[in-house]
Amino acid sequence: MITSRPDKRREKRLIALLLLLLVVLCAANLWFGSVSIPTSAVWDILCGGEGEKEVWRFIVLESRLPQMVAALLSGAALAVAGLLLQTAFNNPLAGPSILGIDTGASLGVALVMLFCGGSLGLTESTTLTGFTAIIAGAFAGSIIVLGTILFFSTLVKNNIMLLIVGIMVGYITSSVISLLNYFATAEGVHSYTIWGMGNFSGVTGEQLPYFALSVSVGLAIAILLIKPLNALLLGDRYAANLGVNIKLTRNLLLIVTGLLTASTTAFCGPISFIGLAVPHIARLLLGTSNHNTLLPVTLLCGAVTTLLCNLICILPGESGILPINAITPVLGAPVIIYVIINQRKIQYFN
Amino acid sequence: MESTTTILSAQALSIGYKTGHKGVKQIHGDLHFALHRGELTCLLGANGSGKSTLLRTLAAAQPPLSGEIRLEGDDLTGLSERELSRLIGVVLTDKTQTGGLTVYELVALGRQPHTGFFGRLDRHDRQVVEEAIEAVGIAHKAHSYMAQLSDGEKQKAMIAKVLAQECPLVILDEPTAFLDAVSRIETMTLLHRIATSQNKAILLSTHDIEQALVLADRLWLLRKGCGMRCGVTEDLILNGDLDSLFDRRDICFDRAHGSYYPSVQWEKEIVVEAADDTLLHWTINALNRNSYGCRIAPDGDATSLPRLTVTDAHTLSLHTAAGVQQFATFATLIEELRKPM
Structure with a gap:
């Protein structure tokens, strides 16, 4: 007889803790910044008050709030994209940046930005058309790279070899971007370079709804795929035997990962390590590969991690904002190294 | 069907x-x-x-x-x-x-x-x-x-x-x-x-x-x-x-034991007598491995061949033209058989 029941308390406590952290970090992202605004004033502005100074109101509502939401959404999107890739490729070391998917998105963005002139950079003045062009470019680029990797995955069965193929595809894409830069105008290169450093502050209040919409659609489809994702842990042939339509599921996974990676990359630049490291943090904290709980926890962990990174970026205060890609590897790389060193002890690796 | x-x-x-x-x-x-x-x-x-x-x-x-x-x-x-x-x-x-x-x-x-x-x-x-x-x-x-x-x-x-x-x-x-x-x-x-x-x-x-x-x-x-x-x-x-x-x-x-075995290329032949089937099976196994073909219940023409009688696992008698040798284990028997005649 199976008498004992699995312990669900750990899951519940973890989710409560992450939600608490999320709220605290959201608040911290609104409270801190390069301009010092008193706590009471921030609260007042958020509650719809006029605020003591018009400029404070502008900073909180038009700069800090969109930046906070952008960080939260990007983190959730990239972390979930990473988890989907790791399950789909049967490879715990897969991720949007390692497989060159965000480089693909970058290439799409570069093509649009550099060849439609510097005016199409993601600035405040970007028109809706320019914007759609950039997102479409990023989506096309990421889907093409994903499709290429997926094609290679049918030829190369070895996981490590497939990762190396992904890295090579990433290199080729990067060199195409370098060539594009070489031929582009100075303004184009400038706006591309600034974008390439990764920045959550680039998303304006008007852009935010579009960003939020595309990320929400991606995350919603990901949540609908939880059942087939669990079956895919057994591999394609077992999953097919459990009634999963492999082709449809793989195509949906491809589109969702492309959409999530492309929209974050288009709006905030290529952000490394979130997609690779956060699913591991979530698995280690949660102690299961079951997507029923792993997917929501990964989503929350992603949001918390990027909010933390963004907070670190704005900590220098008046001297300016650090690029996000200076922070994420410092947090992400040690996680991956820890996971690789301890892989024999970590259940989901075996 | x-x-x-x-x-x-x-x-x-x-x-x-x-x-x-x-x-x-x-x-x-x-x-x-x-x-x-x-x-x-x-x-x-x-x-x-x-x-x-x-x-x-x-x-x-x-x-x-x-x-x-x-x-x-x-x-x-x-x-x-x-x-x-x-x-x-x-x-x-x-x-x-x-x-x-x-x-x-x-x-x-x-x-x-x-x-x-x-x-x-x-x-x-x-x-x-x-x-x-x-x-x-x-x-x-x-x-x-x-x-x-x-x-x-x-x-x-x-x-x-x-x-x-x-x-x-x-x-x-x-x-x-x-x-x-x-x-x-x-x-x-x-x-x-x-x-x-x-x-x-x-x-x-x-x-x-x-x-x-x-x-x-x-x-x-x-x-x-x-x-x-x-x-x-x-x-x-x-x-x-x-x-x-x-x-x-x-x-x-x-067929008797339900297993596959490599067929024997023997150079020498020997007549085997054993007290029961188990002894016979493993005796043949040992002899085959050492390039001996085994004859069980031979015809008249086999009288010139050496003969091995196994009464139990510790009583193995080898009859040759030179006389009778007793062995207590297969180890000693095999050692004798491997010597050039």
Whole structure:
């Protein structure tokens, strides 16, 4: 007889803790910044008050709030994209940046930005058309790279070899971007370079709804795929035997990962390590590969991690904002190294 | 061939691959067979004889080139993925990524064909999962991670998964391939018990002929280029069908002991007398290995040959022209035999 029941308390406590952290970090992202605004004033502005100074109101509502939401959404999107890739490729070391998917998105963005002139950079003045062009470019680029990797995955069965193929595809894409830069105008290169450093502050209040919409659609489809994702842990042939339509599921996974990676990359630049490291943090904290709980926890962990990174970026205060890609590897790389060193002890690796 | 217990039958089945545009690589043609509820059927054959292709075709993972497979009366190729997932369960040798799932979570995956869109388990599902885990005897490990299980226990968990799927037909591809001797016997015994007690048709491919001959209700013998022989195990053994399973002259089948052995190229001959069958069997084994051909109950012309009399395991007498030598062990006997005469 199976008498004992699995312990669900750990899951519940973890989710409560992450939600608490999320709220605290959201608040911290609104409270801190390069301009010092008193706590009471921030609260007042958020509650719809006029605020003591018009400029404070502008900073909180038009700069800090969109930046906070952008960080939260990007983190959730990239972390979930990473988890989907790791399950789909049967490879715990897969991720949007390692497989060159965000480089693909970058290439799409570069093509649009550099060849439609510097005016199409993601600035405040970007028109809706320019914007759609950039997102479409990023989506096309990421889907093409994903499709290429997926094609290679049918030829190369070895996981490590497939990762190396992904890295090579990433290199080729990067060199195409370098060539594009070489031929582009100075303004184009400038706006591309600034974008390439990764920045959550680039998303304006008007852009935010579009960003939020595309990320929400991606995350919603990901949540609908939880059942087939669990079956895919057994591999394609077992999953097919459990009634999963492999082709449809793989195509949906491809589109969702492309959409999530492309929209974050288009709006905030290529952000490394979130997609690779956060699913591991979530698995280690949660102690299961079951997507029923792993997917929501990964989503929350992603949001918390990027909010933390963004907070670190704005900590220098008046001297300016650090690029996000200076922070994420410092947090992400040690996680991956820890996971690789301890892989024999970590259940989901075996 | 059709009977009330038949769950799957194939008529004039041709299996193989489509290569390129119109090319077809047929591996076997004109196969006729049936699978029955409540029976364990073992598919035997050398590597490359087409075992995996046949299993894949039967599991509807690859279409037949021609011919017909009927599963519970319906044409196999006409069934939807969802219908198939409730009729045929498989256990494969594929590498999985399930180390981070508990046994319970893994077995619960077997309920996917029966659960709704989000895969939520209701009370009945949980009961089926628990019964499956108990049936394979790993209830004490139900909440352990897959990564913490031994290879034998992992295979039992996969079998529990397929039981939770509640399919009347279960197909296993070399389920004992990576297991040690004890786990092999346990797994095969378990499968035979499940076939009988749960009235399932179980088909498995294996290289473990010894266990298959003990536990299989029916054997399917697949030989490259020669089609497939099907029948109840003992009929096939006694009809000599196993003698030609492997297309090799230097490998023979020992009907008395149900095992294959390399045929002997002997240089010398010896007459053997032993007190019982066990002594005789192992005496011949030792002599064959040392290049001696054995004569049992020889004709008159054998009087010039040396003669070995084995009364018990410690009384071995070697009669030669030079006289009689006594040995207390096979070690000393073999040492003597190896000396140049």
